[in-house]
Amino acid sequence: MTAKLADPGALARYRDALGDLRSPRQEVIAVCVGTGCRANGAIAVYEALRAKVEALGAVREVEARATGCQGFCQGGPLLLLVPEGIVYEHVRIEDVSEIVEKTVLGGEIVERLLCVDSATNLQCRRDEEIPFYRHQQRLLLRDNGLLDPTSIDDYIALGGYSALSRALEMGPVAVLEEVKRSGLRGRGGAGFPTGRKWEACRNASGDLKYVVCNADEGDPGAFMDDALLEGNPHSVLEGMIIGALAMGAREGHVYVRQEYPVAVERITRAISQARELGLLGEAILGSELYFDVQVSRGGGAFVCGEASAMMASLEGRRGVPRRRLIHLSERGLWGRPTNLNNVETWANVPHIVLKGSGWFSSIGTEGSTGTKIFSLVGKVSNTGLVEVPMGTTLREIVFGAGGGIPDGKAFKAVQTGGPSGGCLPADRLDVPVDFDTLEAEGSMMGSGGMIVMDEDTCMVDVAKYFLRFLASESCGNCTSCRDGLALLHDLLGDITEGSGTRQTIALVEELADTVEATSLCALGTSAVNPVLSTLRYFRDEYLAHVDEKRCPAGVCKALITFSIDAERCNGCTLCAARCPQDAVIGEKKQPHTITQGLCIKCGICRDVCKRDAVLVQ
Amino acid sequence: MSETQATDTGRVAAVLARYPRHDPGDLVNILHDLQAEFRYLTETALQEAAAYLGLPPAQVYGVTTFYHGFHTEPRGEHTCTVCMGTACHVRGAPRLLEQLERDTGVAAGGTTPDLSLNVEEVSCVGACAIGPLVILDGDTHGHMTADDLSRLVTKLLDNEGRE
Numbered sequence: 023m024t025a026k027l028a029d030p031g032a033l034a035r036y037r038d039a040l041g042d043l044r045s046p047r048q049e050v051i052a053v054c055v056g057t058g059c060r061a062n063g064a065i066a067v068y069e070a071l072r073a074k075v076e077a078l079g080a081v082r083e084v085e086a087r088a089t090g091c092q093g094f095c096q097g098g099p100l101l102l103l104v105p106e107g108i109v110y111e112h113v114r115i116e117d118v119s120e121i122v123e124k125t126v127l128g129g130e131i132v133e134r135l136l137c138v139d140s141a142t143n144l145q146c147r148r149d150e151e152i153p154f155y156r157h158q159q160r161l162l163l164r165d166n167g168l169l170d171p172t173s174i175d176d177y178i179a180l181g182g183y184s185a186l187s188r189a190l191e192m193g194p195v196a197v198l199e200e201v202k203r204s205g206l207r208g209r210g211g212a213g214f215p216t217g218r219k220w221e222a223c224r225n226a227s228g229d230l231k232y233v234v235c236n237a238d239e240g241d242p243g244a245f246m247d248d249a250l251l252e253g254n255p256h257s258v259l260e261g262m263i264i265g266a267l268a269m270g271a272r273e274g275h276v277y278v279r280q281e282y283p284v285a286v287e288r289i290t291r292a293i294s295q296a297r298e299l300g301l302l303g304e305a306i307l308g309s310e311l312y313f314d315v316q317v318s319r320g321g322g323a324f325v326c327g328e329a330s331a332m333m334a335s336l337e338g339r340r341g342v343p344r345r346r347l348i349h350l351s352e353r354g355l356w357g358r359p360t361n362l363n364n365v366e367t368w369a370n371v372p373h374i375v376l377k378g379s380g381w382f383s384s385i386g387t388e389g390s391t392g393t394k395i396f397s398l399v400g401k402v403s404n405t406g407l408v409e410v411p412m413g414t415t416l417r418e419i420v421f422g423a424g425g426g427i428p429d430g431k432a433f434k435a436v437q438t439g440g441p442s443g444g445c446l447p448a449d450r451l452d453v454p455v456d457f458d459t460l461e462a463e464g465s466m467m468g469s470g471g472m473i474v475m476d477e478d479t480c481m482v483d484v485a486k487y488f489l490r491f492l493a494s495e496s497c498g499n500c501t502s503c504r505d506g507l508a509l510l511h512d513l514l515g516d517i518t519e520g521s522g523t524r525q526t527i528a529l530v531e532e533l534a535d536t537v538e539a540t541s542l543c544a545l546g547t548s549a550v551n552p553v554l555s556t557l558r559y560f561r562d563e564y565l566a567h568v569d570e571k572r573c574p575a576g577v578c579k580a581l582i583t584f585s586i587d588a589e590r591c592n593g594c595t596l597c598a599a600r601c602p603q604d605a606v607i608g609e610k611k612q613p614h615t616i617t618q619g620l621c622i623k624c625g626i627c628r629d630v631c632k633r634d635a636v637l638v639q
Numbered sequence: 640m641s642e643t644q645a646t647d648t649g650r651v652a653a654v655l656a657r658y659p660r661h662d663p664g665d666l667v668n669i670l671h672d673l674q675a676e677f678r679y680l681t682e683t684a685l686q687e688a689a690a691y692l693g694l695p696p697a698q699v700y701g702v703t704t705f706y707h708g709f710h711t712e713p714r715g716e717h718t719c720t721v722c723m724g725t726a727c728h729v730r731g732a733p734r735l736l737e738q739l740e741r742d743t744g745v746a747a748g749g750t751t752p753d754l755s756l757n758v759e760e761v762s763c764v765g766a767c768a769i770g771p772l773v774i775l776d777g778d779t780h781g782h783m784t785a786d787d788l789s790r791l792v793t794k795l796l797d798n799e800g801r802e
Contacts, residue, residue: 057764057765057766057779058766058767058768058769061766061769061772061778061779061780061781062769095766095767095768096768098769153737203667239765240763240765242724242726242728242762242763242766243724243725243726243763243767244765244785245763245766245767246767274643281762281763281764281765282765318664318667318668319668320667321670321671321702321706321707321708321709322706322707322709323705323706324707324762336661338662338663338665338667338692339692339698339701339702340701340702340705341705341706342705397767398768399725399726399770400726400730400767401729401730405726405767405768405769406768437725440725471725473725473729473767475729479729484725484729487728495762501793507729515730526764585668586753596748602738602741602788615734624738624741624785625731625734625785626786629784629785629786630784630786
C-alpha cells in the first residue's frame, strides 16, 4: 500500500518521481476504449497491441494504453500516438503489427489508416488537421486521450490534484470567489451559476453538508458525462474535493446511471485510489479538510436527474420530486445542506482554480463562459463528442466539426436539450449556442445532446417519440404530467396514423399549455417543448399529416406504402427471401412486386436491397 | 424451510453483508446487487432487505417497482436490449425492436416462456455515435439493421437449442 501524501509538497515530489520513472522518449499508443470504440472491437485491438509491444521487449520505450473516449466515435476504433499526435482510425487487429513496426519503430506513417478531410480530400497526419478536432477547443476532453483512467498516477503525472493543492493554499473563501468570478454555470441543463449555488450551501447552517455529483445522464442522445466519468474520473473527483473545501462539506455522493457500468467501476476505483494517497478521508494533504465520497447507482428512472428526486433516491425512497419551498442548499439530502452539480460542471472546477477565473471567463460569451461538450449524433457525418467554446454557432458544430449530413441528404433540424429541449430548423443554424440564446429560440442547452435530423426524419414522429419517453418516465405525482403527457402522445398518434385533423393540432397546443402550467417539476413543465418547438418551426409537416394524410419524410407507417422500382430491380430475390411476411413476389431476374395487403412496412426489403430499388411514398 | 429457500437466504445475507452500515440510503445499491445475484428480485430477498435496513416492506417494494431497472418476475438467461435513444430512434431503432418482438413473440419488457431471452428497450447507453444499436448479453452491436438483429438472435437461440 502506498503511503498517504502528507502535504502538497509530498504530492509535488510524488509527481516528480513519476516523471523520472517515465523515459522522456517514451512513446504512448493510446487506444480509445470509450463506449463507442469498445462496441467496435477496440478492446481486442488494445490487447493485440499490448501483446505486440511485450513480444518486442519494448515495454520501456513504448506503452500501449487503453484510454477513455477520445471523442471521434465515427472513426472508431481510434488510436492516438503520443507525442506525435498521429491519429489512426478504424483500426483492426490485423493493422496492429504494421503500426508498431512501421510507425512506432520506423517513424513511418501507415497512410491508409489516416483520416481523410472530405472537403479537401487530403489525409490528416495529426489530430489538429482532422476537421472534427480542428473546430474544437478541448479543455476537458483532451486529457481523455492522454491518460489511463484506471491509473491515478497518470492523472497526477499530467498535473492532476495540483488544483487541490492550490485550493488548500487559497482557502475556502478565495476558492468560492474564484468560482463565482469565473461565471461557470451548471452543465446539467438549467445553467444556474455554480458559484452562487456553492455560496448558498456554504452559508447554510449545519455541521454536516453534502456535495453530490449528478451523473444520472438521462437525456437520450447525450453521453458526455459518461465519457468524462469513464475517461477521466479523477478530474471529477478533484472538482468535488475542491467544492467540499469551499462549502465545508464532509460527505459526497456520485449518483451514476445503472446503464453506465464502466463509469461506475472507474469512479469507484478512482475513489479508493484517492483514499490510499490521502486525497480523500481525514486530513487531506495534511490539511484540516475531511471529505469522503461514495458511489450510488441509479435505478433507471429519468426523473432522478431532477435534484429533489435524486435526494429521495439517495435516501432509499421512490424518486419523486418534491416542492422546493426551501432550497436544497439549505435542506437537501437527509434534510441537510446539499450542493448538487453535474459531472461536466465538477470537471471544470480544477481548471478554474489552477488557471484562474480571468482565463476561464475569456473563453465563451459574457453570459455563458467556458466550453461545452456536445454529443453530436444522428444524421451527421462525424458523430462523437465535440467540445467548443460557448457561443459557437450550430452551423460550425454541425457542418464544421460534424462535416454536415451524410449521403447527400438535406439538413432538416437539430434537436438540442434532450427530451426537454426543442428542434431548431435550418434558418436557425447561425444562432450562437449558449444558455440564453437557445432558450430564446424555444429550445435549451440541456446537458448537451445535439441530435441532427435530415429530410428523412419526420418531425411529428420525433415529437411523439419524446412524449412516449416522457410519459413513461413521469413519476406520476402530478395529474397533468402523468395523464396529460399520455394524452398528448395519443393525440400525436392520431396525427401520425392519419386520423388527426386541424382540431387535433389545436387540442395539442391547448393541452401542452396546461401541462406546462400545472406540473410541479421540470420534467412536466418542459416536456411540451419538443411538441411546441416542432409546431413552431415545422407546422407544415403537421399540416401535411392532417390535411393531405401524407408523411413527407416517409416515416409514419399508416401514411406510407412500400413499392419496388421495376427499372432498378434486377430480381436478385434478396428482399423476397428476407421479407418476414412473404409479401415480396417475383421470378428470379425479373422485377419483383410487393403485395400491399401483406406488407407490414418493416423496411427490411429496403435495408437489404443493394440497388436502392425499394421506394417509400 | 426448504433447502432452496435456505440457500437463497444465505445468498441474500452474503449480499447484505456488503453494506454493514444498515443505511436505508444503500437500498437502491442493495437491490442492484441482489438482482445481480438472482437475476430478479425474489420476495425473500426484498423482505430480508427490508428487515436488514429497518424499512417497511412496502417501501422496499415501492422502490423496486418505481425504477425501470428492477424486476420482480423470473428472468431469462440472455438479454437482448434495443437502444431507443433519440440518436438511435432517428436511425431506425423502432424497426429493430419491432423485428425482435416479431421474432421472439415477446413484447419489450417481457421474457420468452422458456426463460431463454429477455426482450428489453433502453433509453440510451451513451454509444449514440454507432446507433442504432443493440446490446446482447452485455456486448454492444452498432449500426444494426432489422435483418442483422434477426440473424444475431436466431443464431444465439439456435446454439442454445443444440447444447
